[in-house]
Amino acid sequence: MTIPIGLILVVDDEPQIHRFLTPALAAAGYESLRAETGAEALRLAAARAPDAILLDLGLPDIDGHEVLARLRTFSDIPVIILSARDREAEKIRALDAGADDYVEKPFGLGELLARIRTACRHRLRQNNEDATVDIDGLRIDPTSPRITQNGEPLSLTRREHALLLLLARNSGRVLTHRHILAAIWGAAHTEDVAYLRVYIGQLRRKLGPHHATLITTEPGIGYRLRDMAEHEGK
Numbered sequence: 001m002t003i004p005i006g007l008i009l010v011v012d013d014e015p016q017i018h019r020f021l022t023p024a025l026a027a028a029g030y031e032s033l034r035a036e037t038g039a040e041a042l043r044l045a046a047a048r049a050p051d052a053i054l055l056d057l058g059l060p061d062i063d064g065h066e067v068l069a070r071l072r073t074f075s076d077i078p079v080i081i082l083s084a085r086d087r088e089a090e091k092i093r094a095l096d097a098g099a100d101d102y103v104e105k106p107f108g109l110g111e112l113l114a115r116i117r118t119a120c121r122h123r124l125r126q127n128n129e130d131a132t133v134d135i136d137g138l139r140i141d142p143t144s145p146r147i148t149q150n151g152e153p154l155s156l157t158r159r160e161h162a163l164l165l166l167l168a169r170n171s172g173r174v175l176t177h178r179h180i181l182a183a184i185w186g187a188a189h190t191e192d193v194a195y196l197r198v199y200i201g202q203l204r205r206k207l208g209p210h211h212a213t214l215i216t217t218e219p220g221i222g223y224r225l226r227d228m229a230e231h232e233g234k
Contacts, residue, residue, distance in 0.1 A: 005029040006051035006120065011041040011067070012082065013060050021054070024109050030116075038062030042070055046221055049178035049190075050077060052116050055099075057083040057090070065093060072098040074221050075176060078119035082107070133168040135226070138211050140168040149211065159184060160203050167215065167225035176222040 006029075010021050013036045025032045033048060035041040038059045045053060053071070057064030068079060078100040083090070091102045100119040103112055133140040137150040142165060147154045156164065162184050167175065178190045185192065200223060204212035214226050 006116075007031045007033065007048065008116065009033045009035060009041065009044055009048070009050040009053045011035045011038070011053060011059070011064075012056040013037065013058070014056070017056070017082070028113050036060075038064070038067040041067055045071055045075060045077060046176065049075070049176040049182075052078045052080060052119055054080050054082050054112075054116075057081060057094070065097060068094065068097050068099060074218060075179075078116075080112075080115050080119060133225075135214060136211070138207070138214065140165060142169065149207070154206065156203070156206060159199060160206065163199055164203060164225075167223065175224060178222075180222060 008025055008030045010018060010025075010032055012018065018034050022032050022034070033044050033050060035044055036059075038061050041053070041055070041059075044050070055064050055067060059067065062070075064081065064083065068081075071077070071079065079098065081091075081094045081099050081102045082105060083102075084105045094102060101115045103115055132142070138154075139148045141147075145161075147156060147161060147164060163180070166180060166183055177193045177196055181190045181192055181196055185195075189195070200215060200217075204215055207214065216224055216226060218224060
């Protein structure tokens with residue numbers, strides 16, 4: 001049995017696109033999810049946290065640009081726009097709104113697969129940035145094994161350290177339960193939400209009453225670490 005190398009959400013109301021892409025993605029080693037409306041796409045993105053999204057702009061219920069805008073309120077999943085709209089303004093609008101790439105219909109499979117791999121690699125690079133995060137006395141340096149709180153080392157387990165570091169690298173962005181679990185515990189634990197809640201609770205207790213508020217819960221979706229501006233405004 002072949003283990004999928006990634007999960008791709010295909011959002012398009014044209015049945016022929018799904019008939020073409022579902023077996024093509026499977027042959028390339030990807031598992032695919034199918035959505036024909038914007039509402040279904042957003043539900044699946046939140047529930048399944050795919051590795052990339054192929055998004056058509058001309059959907060029957062919600063315009064693709066609006067789907068992208070809503071998606072970016074809770075996820076950094078790479079999005080590749082698939083559309084027959086070839087106007088430059090459309091491409092700029094989508095890219096400025098957070099799309100990672102744009103492929104016009106009709107497209108070649110080889111080109112599309114290359115774009116998917118590139119978008120996924122770019123996301124990994126973003127998650128590995130070495131920028132230090134300083135928030136109101138809490139200092140998180142990705143290049144250091146220590147996290148300090150008001151200048152003093154914060155005593156964390158290896159998992160707690162990795163969890164806080166992941167949240168810090170994505171400060172201000174919502175990370176889904178599935179994303180966090182896969183990143184910290186591995187793909188076999190992507191459904192262990194209760195386990196994640198325990199670790200979040202432990203981490204909040206160790207951060208103390210003041211810094212615990214940095215980690216916010218997005219009900220039914222996941223968690224995020226407030227950025228500096230948000231925290232100072234509390």
